[in-house]
Amino acid sequence: MNKVALITGATRGIGRQIALTLAQEGYDIAINYRTENDELEETKKIIEERNVKCLAVQGDVSNYDDCERFVKEVIDKFGTIDVLVNNAGITKDTLLMRMKKEDFEQVIDVNLVGTFNVTKNVVTYMMKARTGRIINISSVVGIAGNAGQANYSASKAGIIGFTKSLAKELASRNILVNAVAPGFIETSMTDVLKDEIKEEIAKSIPLKRMGTTEDVAKVVKFLASEDSSYITGQVIHVDGGMLM
Ligand code: NAD
Numbered sequence: 001m002n003k004v005a006l007i008t009g010a011t012r013g014i015g016r017q018i019a020l021t022l023a024q025e026g027y028d029i030a031i032n033y034r035t036e037n038d039e040l041e042e043t044k045k046i047i048e049e050r051n052v053k054c055l056a057v058q059g060d061v062s063n064y065d066d067c068e069r070f071v072k073e074v075i076d077k078f079g080t081i082d083v084l085v086n087n088a089g090i091t092k093d094t095l096l097m098r099m100k101k102e103d104f105e106q107v108i109d110v111n112l113v114g115t116f117n118v119t120k121n122v123v124t125y126m127m128k129a130r131t132g133r134i135i136n137i138s139s140v141v142g143i144a145g146n147a148g149q150a151n152y153s154a155s156k157a158g159i160i161g162f163t164k165s166l167a168k169e170l171a172s173r174n175i176l177v178n179a180v181a182p183g184f185i186e187t188s189m190t191d192v193l194k195d196e197i198k199e200e201i202a203k204s205i206p207l208k209r210m211g212t213t214e215d216v217a218k219v220v221k222f223l224a225s226e227d228s229s230y231i232t233g234q235v236i237h238v239d240g241g242m243l244m
Helices: 013-024 038-048 066-078 101-129 150-173 196-205 213-224
Strands: 004-007 028-033 054-058 085-086 132-137 175-182 235-238
Touching: 004 066, 013 028, 013 038, 013 085, 028 038, 028 066, 038 054, 038 101, 054 066, 054 175, 066 101, 085 101, 085 235, 101 132, 101 150, 101 175, 132 150, 132 213, 150 175, 175 213, 213 235
Parallel strands: 004 028, 004 085, 028 054, 085 132, 132 175, 175 235
Antiparallel strands: none
16 A cells, blocks of 8 residues: 655645655655645646545645544545645745734744644544654744744744654654755745845855755655654755755
């Protein structure tokens, strides 16, 4: 039987690439999405082309009941979840002086509370199975901070604390919990920036380029694999040397 991976927010960007990379490795894939669109159909199609099963489960990660339901849908279909990747995330960037309470709360609700909501439901099954991998997508700004991203940085720093605490709680059950902290990756999240700004940032990165979704997915693949069986509670930077 194939191993099973659940990836949240997996219809585009980093989440989609993680789903494709794990499908390539022979995992059956459950992709969580919030709203139905062409990207979802396309993602499902390219996963199935890799000769593994793909289940798409609808749900807003910031809604606990949605998470409880869709995690159960995955268990009903596949019987297990071996790997959980908490990838769904949003930004609402602005300086603190202009940031509304809702801007702060929404980002925390999706990025941090969402990670809790999905993990809490999946861990119930992983504990019974006495095995599992949880990989949380944080960000370098969760470590270094960034002007205009107080909400986002707080959510991503929170994910790191959450990851380390769970790693300690769940180690005795053979559930390994790690975080990946991407730097500046080419996706629709960074597409909003002007080309000049992107070039400026790329120049400041030691490896002189933005990262690709593949750069992140390859590290997630490693953290899901047997090759990382002695690694837990760590934050792996995938940032071309941006933060050292
Ligand atoms: P993206 O906007 O392309 O993808 C985010 C995905 O999350 C989308 O599919 C979106 O529909 C989904 N999503 C958003 N809110 C959701 C919700 N409430 N419920 C379910 N799904 C939801 O962005 P991306 O760049 O691919 O980002 C993926 C992850 O990587 C995010 O957690 C992001 O914070 C993190 N990250 C990205 C970068 C970067 O430079 N792109 C850097 C560091 C960290």
